[in-house]
Amino acid sequence: MEMRRIRRFVLALLLVLIPSLAAAEADDQRLILVTMDGTRWQDVFRGPDPALVADKRFTHPDVKETVERTWKTGADLMPFLHSLPARGGVLTGNRDAGQCMAVTNAMWFSYPGYNEIFTGRADPVIISNDKNPNQNITFFEWLNRRSGFKGQVLAFGNWDVFPFIINDKRSGVPVNPGFEGRHPTETRTMRAALDALREKKPRVLYVGLGDTDEFAHMGHYEHYLDAVNRDDDFIAELWRMVEADPVYRGKTTLIVTTDHGRGSAAGAAWTEHGSAESVRLDPAGFTIPDPAGFPGSEEIWLAAIGPAVRSASKGGACLGQNQIAASALTALGQDWKAFDAGAGPPLSFVTKP
Numbered sequence: 468m469e470m471r472r473i474r475r476f477v478l479a480l481l482l483v484l485i486p487s488l489a490a491a492e493a494d495d496q497r498l499i500l501v502t503m504d505g506t507r508w509q510d511v512f513r514g515p516d517p518a519l520v521a522d523k524r525f526t527h528p529d530v531k532e533t534v535e536r537t538w539k540t541g542a543d544l545m546p547f548l549h550s551l552p553a554r555g556g557v558l559t560g561n562r563d564a565g566q567c568m569a570v571t572n573a574m575w576f577s578y579p580g581y582n583e584i585f586t587g588r589a590d591p592v593i594i595s596n597d598k599n600p601n602q603n604i605t606f607f608e609w610l611n612r613r614s615g616f617k618g619q620v621l622a623f624g625n626w627d628v629f630p631f632i633i634n635d636k637r638s639g640v641p642v643n644p645g646f647e648g649r650h651p652t653e654t655r656t657m658r659a660a661l662d663a664l665r666e667k668k669p670r671v672l673y674v675g676l677g678d679t680d681e682f683a684h685m686g687h688y689e690h691y692l693d694a695v696n697r698d699d700d701f702i703a704e705l706w707r708m709v710e711a712d713p714v715y716r717g718k719t720t721l722i723v724t725t726d727h728g729r730g731s732a733a734g735a736a737w738t739e740h741g742s743a744e745s746v747r748l749d750p751a752g753f754t755i756p757d758p759a760g761f762p763g764s765e766e767i768w769l770a771a772i773g774p775a776v777r778s779a780s781k782g783g784a785c786l787g788q789n790q791i792a793a794s795a796l797t798a799l800g801q802d803w804k805a806f807d808a809g810a811g812p813p814l815s816f817v818t819k820p
């Protein structure tokens with residue numbers, strides 16, 4: 468008699484506990500967002516442009532053959548990102564395949580782009596990369612003010628404007644915690660991000676990689692390609708750590724994207740990016756200040772994998788950079804409309820896990 472009562476009690480307890488354990492699991496979703504500054508969809512999907520590899524202005528003749536031999540396709544250049552669709556993830560923005568993704572801001576350069584990624588909408592007031600503290604609230608900041616996320620949002624980036632875009636002072640989201648005051652090289656940024664994932668285990672990790680844009684502005688195509696390849700390698704390492712760590716495995720969504728593209732016209736246009744409006748506002752900010760701007764630099768791409776990500780449908784309407792914030796929040800099981808009902812809606816292939 469007594470035994471039966473105990474059994475009944477244990478059974479009742481389990482019925483109560485199991486669903487709440489499952490709910491706790493769903494409440495513990497995590498996010499890693501990585502950006503690769505000014506990385507063109509053309510290079511991501513087509514691989515190195517033969518014309519730029521053959522052009523002595525952009526690729527040193529000594530390495531031409533090595534580049535041609537090493538990276539024939541986009542998958543050679545970014546093997547990890549190209550492996551995502553076969554693993555249930557998404558890699559989109561390949562205009563050759565009828566896919567489309569673009570920024571919605573009118574500037575086509577970094578601060579406006581990162582602001583759009585982090586807040587879910589273009590802000591016409593932001594027309595420079597100047598170190599102005601962002602007046603807008605990013606989804607990082609919004610999360611950092613919520614229970615369950617406080618102190619759980621960490622950002623790393625090798626561009627000294629990130630602390631202003633994320634407004635670290637107001638938001639309380641630390642940018643490059645652990646190496647304040649030291650020059651954030653990309654290698655240092657990567658190592659610090661990997662260390663943070665291993666040791667601090669934040670629920671939200673942002674990593675902003677900038678070498679791609681730096682080398683492109685210098686006109687060093689082989690170094691730009693090398694940075695693209697190295698970034699892919701780093702992202703693969705992040706994902707290996709996620710899969711090996713029970714804190715992250717099965718509950719982490721990874722999103723990889725870029726703040727803007729680059730000029731797609733032949734010749735030196737690939738070294739630059741910006742709209743006609745941005746050239747008009749600051750012609751001195753461009754090495755080739757073409758009054759027409761650099762068409763193509765509004766074109767971006769995105770990769771994603773994780774429990775929130777479903778396979779993408781082919782083609783369809785052009786995706787917007789302003790949809791990334793709502794997608795990130797949705798992947799975390801959050802109500803993006805509570806963050807900003809006017810933000811771009813989540814990408815169609817991202818749903819609450």
Ligand SMILES: [Zn+2]
Pocket residue numbers: 505576577680684740
């Ligand atoms: Zn740039």
